[in-house]
Amino acid sequence: SQWGEENLQALSIQEGEDVTMNCSYKTYTTVVQWYRQKSGKGPALIILIRSNEREKRSGRLRATLDTSSQSSSLSITGTLATDTAVYFCAMTNSAGNKLTFGIGTRVLVRP
């Protein structure tokens, strides 16, 4: 497996709160992608961070990548009920031809 400690989690938070989820990986990567999957739908990319960026922001989303500790995090500030979803981190293998997903973090935002 390309993943370290598996990041299966379920979080329940109140609308308006901030949430952070983490993933760690074993093998070297230069890009980590974060996907969101809403109920009954396929995953969709929400943010991508490269090894030379350390931090990337997009609206209420913030991703970090620490290549020295081989970990990435995704934060959502001021959550909305519509943020309820499963969030996956994903990394490209060394050959650059396959994307491997973590187990995911289930986030429930209560209105």
Next chain:
Amino acid sequence: EAAVTQSPRNKVAVTGGKVTLSCNQTNNHNNMYWYRQDTGHGLRLIHYSYGAGSTEKGDIPDGYKASRPSQENFSLILELATPSQTSVYFCASGDSGNTLYFGEGSRLIVV
């Protein structure tokens, strides 16, 4: 409009029967992928393709075949379906940066 469409969306098959899951993309991406999603395992790669006529084994290819007759179409074939193949299957196309665009999934139950 949806750029990656899967059919059928729901399927009940008998053990030992043949199942074909179809995927069509209008993204004009060279790469296409089949994943299965099971609770506790996240998304696992079954087969992928670099273009028409090519198929490659992913991380869990046993019991599955794939076919890529054209740029747009990529099928997943279960020659002898087993109950352990009950799952939700996702097709995706991938751009040159290895970002994936998923369909809405095909739910397969093998009885």
